Amino acid sequence: MFECGDCGKGFPSGWRARENHCNATGHNPPEFECDTCDLWFDDNYDKSEHMKNWGHQNDNLNYYECDICIELFTNRQDRTDHEVDHHHWCRDCQRQFINRNNIKQHLNSRTHRGQKIVCPFCKNSFTTATGMTHHVENGACSAIPNWGREKTYRFIRSRDPTGVISKKLIGWTGDSGGYEAGQRSWNGSAYECYFCHREFRTLYSLNQHLNSPAHQQALYHCPNRRCGQDFKTLGGVINHLESESCGAMRFETVQRKIGDIVSGNRLISF
DSSP, X not given: OEEOTTTOOEETTOHHHHHHHHHHHOOOOXXXXXXXXXXXXXXXXXXHHHHHHHTOOOTTSOOEEOSSSSOEESXXXXXXXHHHHHXXXXXXXXXXXXXXXXXXXXXXXXXXXXXXXXXXXXXXXXXXXXXXXXXXXXXXXTXXXXXXXXXXXXHHHXXXXXXXSBOOOTTOOOOOOOOOOOGGGBOSXXXXXXXXXXXXXXXXXXXXXXXXXXXXXXXXXXXXXTTOOEESSHHHHHHHHHHTSSOSSOHHHHHHHHHHXXXXXXXXXX
């Protein structure tokens, strides 16, 4: 007997009566109901197993079977999402990964994405929004040389008056001047940072560390208020958003919005 998936009401006269009920009430059939008979199941795996064992596939539907298990789907994207999320399986490469993070990194690599993110200034191409942001923020863009972290922040802040991703720093006048350590930083076994006591094998490496954002003020924050994580560079917050670690937005959304964020074509919003 066909049942309503929301209220559980049965319809002995058949699926048309159930359909009329659903249309009138806004209810839905059971999520994992067989495509041919009135049986329904707790998940898609059990539904697929039943349909394959009893030959209950609907001739009017196209089915896409998972490469790893027996689950069936009625569109390719659902099958792909299932293979990635449940089996960490890349169909294009016929390759399985240890965990979801590894396959996400693989799918977001140049192998699958190419270089579709274009710098709005010099038109060089990058694989991800993070790569393009580092290119601009580190002063590597030939169209705006020596741009740097400070200029990037002032530019982003001008396009982000409500502080969606930029922090409002009252009294901030810019990064402190550069540091240069000398031989006195040698502690007998390594060159030691005065601020964090991290050790380096060469004086050059220590000075690189001192003149990086490592000991500078955080300029950005995650737009997800439930996250609240701070970042010292624009590249840092973009990389955080791409990771989807706090659920602020999907990877693809970041790729779509990065051009507007960096070029300043419009106010920043998510």
